Amino acid sequence: MRTSRQRQLILDLVRSRALNHPTAQDVHDAVRDHMPGVSLGTVYRNLHQLVETGEIMAVQSEGPVHYDWNREPHLHLHCRRCGSLVDVPLDLEATVREQGRALGHALEEIDIHVRGTCSRCLGSTNKPQ
Amino acid sequence: MRTSRQRQLILDLVRSRALNHPTAQDVHDAVRDHMPGVSLGTVYRNLHQLVETGEIMAVQSEGPVHYDWNREPHLHLHCRRCGSLVDVPLDLEATVREQGRALGHALEEIDIHVRGTCSRCLGSTNKPQ
DNA sequence: CTAATTGCAAACGTTTTGCAGCGTT
DNA sequence: AACGCTGCAAAACGTTTGCAATTAG
Numbered sequence: 001m002r003t004s005r006q007r008q009l010i011l012d013l014v015r016s017r018a019l020n021h022p023t024a025q026d027v028h029d030a031v032r033d034h035m036p037g038v039s040l041g042t043v044y045r046n047l048h049q050l051v052e053t054g055e056i057m058a059v060q061s062e063g064p065v066h067y068d069w070n071r072e073p074h075l076h077l078h079c080r081r082c083g084s085l086v087d088v089p090l091d092l093e094a095t096v097r098e099q100g101r102a103l104g105h106a107l108e109e110i111d112i113h114v115r116g117t118c119s120r121c122l123g124s125t126n127k128p129q
Numbered sequence: 130m131r132t133s134r135q136r137q138l139i140l141d142l143v144r145s146r147a148l149n150h151p152t153a154q155d156v157h158d159a160v161r162d163h164m165p166g167v168s169l170g171t172v173y174r175n176l177h178q179l180v181e182t183g184e185i186m187a188v189q190s191e192g193p194v195h196y197d198w199n200r201e202p203h204l205h206l207h208c209r210r211c212g213s214l215v216d217v218p219l220d221l222e223a224t225v226r227e228q229g230r231a232l233g234h235a236l237e238e239i240d241i242h243v244r245g246t247c248s249r250c251l252g253s254t255n256k257p258q
Numbered sequence: 259c260t261a262a263t264t265g266c267a268a269a270c271g272t273t274t275t276g277c278a279g280c281g282t283t
Numbered sequence: 284a285a286c287g288c289t290g291c292a293a294a295a296c297g298t299t300t301g302c303a304a305t306t307a308g
Contacts, residue, residue, distance in 0.1 A: 002282055002287055039290045077234050090228045092221055099219045104248030105206050113240040119233030131262055131307055168265045
């Protein structure tokens with residue numbers, strides 16, 4: 001894998017935390033602020049490579065895939081009100097892995113989605129984000 | 130909600146376990162064996178309604194949504210080799226819910242995906258399903 | 259009767275891909 | 284020079300929707 005200005009920018013943006021669990025489209029918008037010519041196809045191709053090399057994580061809940069710089073074990077609260085994804089630190093891997101072993105499966109990735117309402121939305125009676 | 134021959138057939142098929150975590154397309158194929166004229170749109174509309182009323186569950190992993198008759202707490206092993214989904218009985222809801230409460234979130238749905246290789250594929254050196 | 263449900267086909271949002279040219283090594 | 288990467292545009296994919304006709308209560 002060679003280096004490219006596009007891929008480096010994409011990685012920097014996702015890692016910067018300026019974007020909260022961005023979709024490919026979100027990343028594309030942000031990338032174009034710095035490099036206007038970058039195509040959506042390039043963003044998708046690079047996000048895939050970055051997931052493959054473990055630099056970032058892909059999070060699939062409902063609708064488009066979101067990307068996450070956080071490589072620690074955690075799960076995602078998908079807020080039904082504002083649509084945001086919030087990281088919830090919780091390591092269930094050992095528990096799940098043990099159960100898998102008991103059933104003879106080889107587990108590689110554990111991916112947990114939680115849907116509900118985030119604390120920010122619970123604390124307000126206003127319109128969602 | 131009225132009854133319709135199409136919806137009843139769809140529910141019976143998903144509940145019959147003849148289909149293993151079928152996608153909408155799988156259900157459509159199976160439905161047409163019994164009622165050739167049924168459209169894919171009708172299958173999608175009915176699967177949504179059945180999820181809404183809690184008769185079946187939707188499972189989102191990678192690619193298309195899969196449907197599951199199993200309403201007990203469990204997680205899904207998505208086999209990377211044969212693509213199958215296998216139920217893994219394990220109730221993590223209490224653990225996850227407690228963590229959510231500590232962070233002030235209101236949790237509604239907990240959805241756990243595990244990717245790896247299922248026992249069936251581990252036990253064979255042959256081509257995937 | 260009436261309103262939910264249907265088949266059909268077109269449209270949708272997201273993602274992937276073929277291609278010719280460009281950039282890195 | 285070789286080959287990975289790019290922008291572009293078209294296509295693929297899974298899903299949703301508008302419509303007029305049909306069907307269940």
